Amino acid sequence: MTDALYSSCWRSPSNIALVKYWGKKPGQIPFNASISFTLSNCYSETILSAFKKADHLRFSIELLLDGKPEPSFIPKIKSFFEHIESEMPLVGKYHWKIETRNTFPHSSGIASSASGMSALTLCLLSIAEKSGHKTDDFIREASFLSRIGSGSACRSVYGGFNEWGLHPDCHGSSDLFAINLDHVHPVFADYCDTILIVHEGPKTVSSSIGHSLIGHHVFASSRFEHAQKQVSKLKGVLASGDIEAFTGIVESEALMLHAMMMTSDPCFILMKPQTLAIIESIWEYRKQKNNSFAFTLDAGANVHFLYTKADEANARKFIKDELLSYCHQGRFIDDQVGSGPVQIS
Ligand code: PMV
Numbered sequence: 001m002t003d004a005l006y007s008s009c010w011r012s013p014s015n016i017a018l019v020k021y022w023g024k025k026p027g028q029i030p031f032n033a034s035i036s037f038t039l040s041n042c043y044s045e046t047i048l049s050a051f052k053k054a055d056h057l058r059f060s061i062e063l064l065l066d067g068k069p070e071p072s073f074i075p076k077i078k079s080f081f082e083h084i085e086s087e088m089p090l091v092g093k094y095h096w097k098i099e100t101r102n103t104f105p106h107s108s109g110i111a112s113s114a115s116g117m118s119a120l121t122l123c124l125l126s127i128a129e130k131s132g133h134k135t136d137d138f139i140r141e142a143s144f145l146s147r148i149g150s151g152s153a154c155r156s157v158y159g160g161f162n163e164w165g166l167h168p169d170c171h172g173s174s175d176l177f178a179i180n181l182d183h184v185h186p187v188f189a190d191y192c193d194t195i196l197i198v199h200e201g202p203k204t205v206s207s208s209i210g211h212s213l214i215g216h217h218v219f220a221s222s223r224f225e226h227a228q229k230q231v232s233k234l235k236g237v238l239a240s241g242d243i244e245a246f247t248g249i250v251e252s253e254a255l256m257l258h259a260m261m262m263t264s265d266p267c268f269i270l271m272k273p274q275t276l277a278i279i280e281s282i283w284e285y286r287k288q289k290n291n292s293f294a295f296t297l298d299a300g301a302n303v304h305f306l307y308t309k310a311d312e313a314n315a316r317k318f319i320k321d322e323l324l325s326y327c328h329q330g331r332f333i334d335d336q337v338g339s340g341p342v343q344i345s
């Protein structure tokens with residue numbers, strides 16, 4: 001193959017939502033605002049290269065995951081490129097080669113679409129800049145475009161804690177892109193998340209289907225109203241550093257996300273018996289020791305075990321002594337709040 005005309009490489013992390021986004025309107029517009037923190041060790045690293053294409057052809061895409069062709073990812077990326085072509089005509093002009101890898105298995109219950117789509121968008125925007133595209137705010141535009149690929153990806157372009165969705169208490173917030181929350185208490189600056197893998201492999205119901213069931217969900221409007229209130233509360237708690245109030249909000253959000261799944265039509269359950277065993281174990285231990293241990297869940301069976309840096313040694317012992325026995329082949333991933341994407345030269 002001839003040399004690439006343009007090339008760019010970005011490393012972009014995944015994120016975990018604390019107030020959940022579940023349900024969207026056309027154009028990837030969320031029904032309610034959400035807050036997440038960006039992870040550090042769970043990231044995608046993507047090289048995007050642009051090659052000359054035959055004049056009569058539309059753009060084409062090839063994708064390598066860990067160096068091997070992965071055609072199953074191409075339809076989602078093709079649809080993403082088609083949706084952003086009017087904003088960024090450059091996508092229509094080339095043959096694109098995407099070489100990507102994740103530091104975590106893509107079926108481990110960590111949003112690989114958030115890291116993957118944000119890494120790809122950052123590469124695309126870097127190439128666009130090199131070929132004359134002007135942007136006032138590179139990262140905000142990356143958030144705007146990533147959202148179109150995968151809603152939660154728009155929160156991954158910043159480090160720390162981030163909010164997405166129009167909300168009266170979040171100055172500058174928008175349904176179109178995420179913003180960084182800068183009033184965050186130091187206790188959360190290095191907040192820890194150990195992802196306990198209880199189930200690997202594809203989910204029985206994808207997030208896209210889950211989102212689509214919200215349109216006619218019996219609890220939809222109360223969920224959206226409640227989530228907006230949770231955003232207000234969590235924003236305050238993140239600023240004050242009140243761990244007890246934080247835990248209450250975050251755990252209730254995790255269970256409400258799954259309650260929405262369990263009461264969809266058709267209904268479904270993504271938790272496994274080990275998911276509940278871990279939650280009970282965390283609750284029991286917290287009651288005994290009065291520590292900062294908490295959990296959240298993504299749209300899957302795996303548990304994000306959350307704790308402050310000050311409790312790290314205790315958390316490690318607790319994982320080894322109790323939680324590991326519930327993990328699939330004893331697997332877990334240690335992570336914590338991260339500082340956001342980096343460009344690799
Ligand atoms: O970005 P999506 O379409 O993969 O949806 C993400 C939904 C949750 O991860 C369950 C919640 C969230 O806010 O990230």
